[in-house]
Amino acid sequence: xRASLFIACYNDSLFPETxxxxxxxxxxxxxxxxxxxxxxxxxxxxxxxGFRAEAFSQAKxxxxxxxxxxxxxxxxxxxxxxxxxxxxxxxxELGNESQRQELAAFLPKVYELxxxxxxxxxxxxxxxxxxxxxxxxxxxxxxxxxxxxxxxFRLLSKVRGIDFVPLENMDxxxxxxxxxxxxxxxxxxAMLTVKxxxxxxxxxxxxxxxxxxxxxxxxxxxxxxxxxxxxIHMAEILASTEDCPTEVLT
Amino acid sequence: MTxxxxxxxxxxxxxxxxxxxxxxxxxxxxxxYGRVARTYVRQGKLSNEKRLELMTERLREYDAGxxxxxxxxxxxxxxxxxxxxxKRIFVAPAGLPKEWLAPGFDWKIDEQxxxxxxxxxxxxxxxxxxxxxxxxxxxxHHGPAEGRRVISLLPDxxxxxxxxxxxxxTLPEYFDRFPKAPPLVTWISGPSATADIEMTRxxxxxxxxxxxxxxxxxxx
Amino acid sequence: xxxxxxxxKLAPPFxxxxxxxxxxxxxxxxxxxxxxxxxxxxxxxxxxxTDWQELRASASAIRTHVLENLGAYLEQFEERCTAAGGxxxxxSDANEAxxxxxxLLRQENATEAIKIKTMTSAEIQLNPYLETAGITVHxxxxxxxxxxxxxxxxxxxxxxxxxxxxxQVREIxxxxxxxxxxxxxxxALTAAARHYLRxxxxxxxxxxxxxxxxxxxxxAVAVVExxxxxxxxxxxxxxxxxxxxxxxxxxxxxxxEVMLQILARSATGERMNPYTSLWTGVTPGDGPQxxxxxxxxxxxxxxxxxxxxxxxxxxxxCAACMNHCPVYRQTGGHAYGSCYPGPIGAILTPQLMRMEYxxxxxxxxxxxxxxxxxxxxxxxxxxxxxxxxxxxxxxxRKEAKRAFDLMYLGLRVANTIFSRPWIFHTAQxxxxxxxxxxxxxxxxxxxxxxxxxxxxxxxDLRGLPSQxxxxxxAARAKETK
Numbered sequence: 004x005r006a007s008l009f010i011a012c013y014n015d016s017l018f019p020e021t022x023x024x025x026x027x028x029x030x031x032x033x034x035x036x037x038x039x040x041x042x043x044x045x046x047x048x049x050x051x052x053g054f055r056a057e058a059f060s061q062a063k064x065x066x067x068x069x070x071x072x073x074x075x076x077x078x079x080x081x082x083x084x085x086x087x088x089x090x091x092x093x094x095x096e097l098g099n100e101s102q103r104q105e106l107a108a109f110l111p112k113v114y115e116l117x118x119x120x121x122x123x124x125x126x127x128x129x130x131x132x133x134x135x136x137x138x139x140x141x142x143x144x145x146x147x148x149x150x151x152x153x154x155x156f157r158l159l160s161k162v163r164g165i166d167f168v169p170l171e172n173m174d175x176x177x178x179x180x181x182x183x184x185x186x187x188x189x190x191x192x193a194m195l196t197v198k199x200x201x202x203x204x205x206x207x208x209x210x211x212x213x214x215x216x217x218x219x220x221x222x223x224x225x226x227x228x229x230x231x232x233x234x235i236h237m238a239e240i241l242a243s244t245e246d247c248p249t250e251v252l253t
Numbered sequence: 254m255t256x257x258x259x260x261x262x263x264x265x266x267x268x269x270x271x272x273x274x275x276x277x278x279x280x281x282x283x284x285x286y287g288r289v290a291r292t293y294v295r296q297g298k299l300s301n302e303k304r305l306e307l308m309t310e311r312l313r314e315y316d317a318g319x320x321x322x323x324x325x326x327x328x329x330x331x332x333x334x335x336x337x338x339x340k341r342i343f344v345a346p347a348g349l350p351k352e353w354l355a356p357g358f359d360w361k362i363d364e365q366x367x368x369x370x371x372x373x374x375x376x377x378x379x380x381x382x383x384x385x386x387x388x389x390x391x392x393x394h395h396g397p398a399e400g401r402r403v404i405s406l407l408p409d410x411x412x413x414x415x416x417x418x419x420x421x422x423t424l425p426e427y428f429d430r431f432p433k434a435p436p437l438v439t440w441i442s443g444p445s446a447t448a449d450i451e452m453t454r455x456x457x458x459x460x461x462x463x464x465x466x467x468x469x470x471x472x473x
Numbered sequence: 474x475x476x477x478x479x480x481x482k483l484a485p486p487f488x489x490x491x492x493x494x495x496x497x498x499x500x501x502x503x504x505x506x507x508x509x510x511x512x513x514x515x516x517x518x519x520x521x522x523t524d525w526q527e528l529r530a531s532a533s534a535i536r537t538h539v540l541e542n543l544g545a546y547l548e549q550f551e552e553r554c555t556a557a558g559g560x561x562x563x564x565s566d567a568n569e570a571x572x573x574x575x576x577l578l579r580q581e582n583a584t585e586a587i588k589i590k591t592m593t594s595a596e597i598q599l600n601p602y603l604e605t606a607g608i609t610v611h612x613x614x615x616x617x618x619x620x621x622x623x624x625x626x627x628x629x630x631x632x633x634x635x636x637x638x639x640x641q642v643r644e645i646x647x648x649x650x651x652x653x654x655x656x657x658x659x660x661a662l663t664a665a666a667r668h669y670l671r672x673x674x675x676x677x678x679x680x681x682x683x684x685x686x687x688x689x690x691x692x693a694v695a696v697v698e699x700x701x702x703x704x705x706x707x708x709x710x711x712x713x714x715x716x717x718x719x720x721x722x723x724x725x726x727x728x729x730e731v732m733l734q735i736l737a738r739s740a741t742g743e744r745m746n747p748y749t750s751l752w753t754g755v756t757p758g759d760g761p762q763x764x765x766x767x768x769x770x771x772x773x774x775x776x777x778x779x780x781x782x783x784x785x786x787x788x789x790x791c792a793a794c795m796n797h798c799p800v801y802r803q804t805g806g807h808a809y810g811s812c813y814p815g816p817i818g819a820i821l822t823p824q825l826m827r828m829e830y831x832x833x834x835x836x837x838x839x840x841x842x843x844x845x846x847x848x849x850x851x852x853x854x855x856x857x858x859x860x861x862x863x864x865x866x867x868x869x870r871k872e873a874k875r876a877f878d879l880m881y882l883g884l885r886v887a888n889t890i891f892s893r894p895w896i897f898h899t900a901q902x903x904x905x906x907x908x909x910x911x912x913x914x915x916x917x918x919x920x921x922x923x924x925x926x927x928x929x930x931x932x933d934l935r936g937l938p939s940q941x942x943x944x945x946x947a948a949r950a951k952e953t954k
Binding site: 022040041044048051054055148175183184189219223226 | 488838841856863933
């Protein structure tokens with residue numbers, strides 16, 4: 004099976020290890036992975052800030068970039084949600100018929116990582132080994148936008164050595180919300196305090212999720228506070244094996 | 254201020270313009286309405302016995318008193334309920350069956366009593382029109398045997414006579430039974446309550462604080 | 474207790490309005506407790522219902538159908554209500570509504586009125602207007618009395634005094650009702666209110682209410698309540714004035730079979746609220762013999778005209794959205810500067826204000842979507858928030874000062890960066906180099922100047938890795954050649 008990777012702008016710049024983990028994982032599962040070097044951003048930041056015209060210019064570039072691919076895999080639930088939830092409206096408002104047709108052809112190709120593993124590859128046990136205590140935060144976009152449901156749990160439950168502890172108020176927003184934390188930093192912090200309390204109560208070593216935007220917010224706070232926990236994208240857990248345990252960058 | 258007629262025209266005209274591309278022509282409106290999808294549960298599945306059990310359970314959750322009576326014993330059961338209330342002065346709707354007016358109590362029959370007069374009574378006895386088991390709801394249509402709305406509102410104690418055959422399981426079933434809307438309806442689901450202070454549920458703010466229901470087994 | 478400003482024209486921007494709230498542990502505790510209680514109760518009942526999603530779907534469809542045919546249904550309501558003895562008035566805006574109501578009160582020579590809680594009256598700021606005209610308005614909902622006597626503002630549309638705890642209520646009541654030995658037990662406080670209101674119910678001949686639903690088919694009005702003060706107000710007085718938004722109409726009596734099921738579960742976590750009353754015009758001998766309905770537009774028709782925004786008007790004021798909102802949970806209602814707080818307030822208030830005020834409200838959200846998930850009539854609040862953000866930006870963009878606004882500059886620069894891969898990659902390189910000075914030995918950044926400080930004020934940022942993913946990919950491709 005061939006798939007093209009959309010890594011997401013923040014992963015490319017800030018979390019390349021997530022991309023490396025996705026590559027290792029999918030290639031281990033027999034996927035032939037492509038990567039278009041011309042990719043940049045899906046436009047989410049601009050769309051969520053009310054800058055629709057700018058978001059559209061990025062969106063139409065992206066859609067065209069994957070014209071020839073059949074599958075696009077994205078290790079970021081917020082990017083996938085952006086495409087499914089906002090692209091249609093933005094293309095309706097600002098695009099022409101031909102661009103809307105391109106979009107219509109593009110959307111069915113898109114898979115968030117856990118969707119790709121469970122729905123397309125139909126695999127739950129990816130051969131992972133991660134002997135650590137782990138809790139899972141359900142990013143809002145993945146939970147409510149993509150209805151990922153139990154996919155993350157099915158994948159985590161098959162990881163050998165994992166000590167999974169459920170997170171209380173798992174579905175409560177971490178307070179990042181992209182530009183929300185920039186425009187309303189105080190209330191964002193209040194939400195973060197409450198969320199961190201729940202996460203730290205699990206006494207896990209790692210807090211994982213399917214989106215690095217939440218994780219950089221949570222992880223940044225953990226680091227600032229010298230908390231006994233760090234964040235890790237689920238791809239890096241799933242990529243980890245006995246022979247090749249996941250690199251945990253300092 | 255715009256003259257009243259102008260406001261009406263202005264608002265309706267703005268609505269017409271706003272919905273021009275989506276509104277149905279007048280002669281099609283009923284059809285379009287009929288096409289609204291309704292896949293929710295309309296009909297209950299419980300047996301008669303289970304339905305009455307559920308009704309009783311829900312009423313008791315609201316701290317309403319519930320007793321059963323056969324049609325033959327109804328008058329006596331009413332008398333018994335009135336007796337155990339410890340109250341003496343009761344208001345009754347003008348059309349309440351005469352056999353229900355148990356002797357030994359001070360009955361005020363409501364033929365346009367004043368609020369001040371009703372305020373002096375201690376309890377009220379009414380029939381009812383329907384009841385919904387799922388929510389423990391009693392429905393009054395305020396006909397002759399149920400009385401004006403004020404008499405089931407001011408007294409502190411309300412005895413409601415409910416026939417088993419009047420009990421349905423779901424709310425849609427009530428609307429099936431009464432497709433033509435009565436002009437006055439009161440749905441009662443337990444005594445009044447508030448949770449306005451620290452979300453602590455307190456019962457009995459206004460309206461009768463004590464509700465007693467006699468379920469008449471007219472179904473057996 | 475604060476004197477909150479609930480006039481959107483005067484309220485501070487959301488970011489500023491939340492600050493005193495965030496520093497008030499008692500208020501935050503009250504709000505968290507109240508919203509959690511309703512969340513839990515609602516969740517239990519929703520789980521019990523096998524057809525919850527079907528009810529939501531029908532509720533949404535019925536409300537959408539009404540809005541699409543609003544003119545026809547309003548005219549039908551008017552005709553039937555009038556035939557049944559009611560008088561229907563139409564008010565284009567808040568000014569007109571207030572003037573109509575005052576006029577009706579004057580016709581009755583009324584010096585007082587008893588009132589059932591209605592957010593619509595708060596929207597048009599009715600009480601202060603009537604008080605100025607010499608009419609004493611007696612609120613009769615327990616929460617509204619607490620607010621009225623305590624000179625406070627509502628912070629929730631169903632449980633308006635949820636930010637006030639029992640000892641605060643005790644203080645208000647003992648002071649204003651002159652009760653010396655009043656305990657702070659909610660039972661005692663409620664009994665005090667019951668007693669205080671009883672004589673008013675029996676004496677005051679004029680009442681003002683809102684309405685939960687208007688039934689077009691029969692011209693009936695439905696009021697959903699818990700305490701019984703509604704029944705008192707709509708049964709005992711001689712004159713009833715109901716003020717209600719034009720969007721509140723339902724086609725048929727039967728449609729209540731859906732609405733009543735979802736409303737109680739969503740609003741208070743009950744299968745059915747204690748009392749629902751329905752009346753049709755005037756019934757001789759029973760209840761008010763003079764009945765007026767004031768239909769209020771006040772920008773609703775503007776919202777109706779926008780296809781994406783129209784769904785805002787589906788709202789049945791259940792407050793499920795704010796009960797589940799993680800932002801509201803930390804701020805309570807006052808921070809929204811409107812009688813409509815929370816997620817629904819964030820979309821309704823700016824639109825009622827024609828986006829001339831309250832423009833920070835659409836940004837008062839992390840777009841988590843919890844509101845949409847629980848909304849019984851399926852209002853896609855996040856989608857409307859995004860639309861209103863675009864509206865706000867389109868207005869702001871034209872202002873000259875925005876050329877120097879760091880957010881606007883930053884976003885324009887970011888767009889350029891994302892427009893071409895070579896610019897993106899170059900920017901990454903610059904970022905790596907530029908941030909090196911701020912990156913500690915452990916590879917983390919603890920402080921950034923200017924807009925970067927919005928990140929680093931409470932979080933560390935890991936320094937940009939020396940090799941991006943795309944560079945790694947390219948290097949790997951070279952190796953394998």
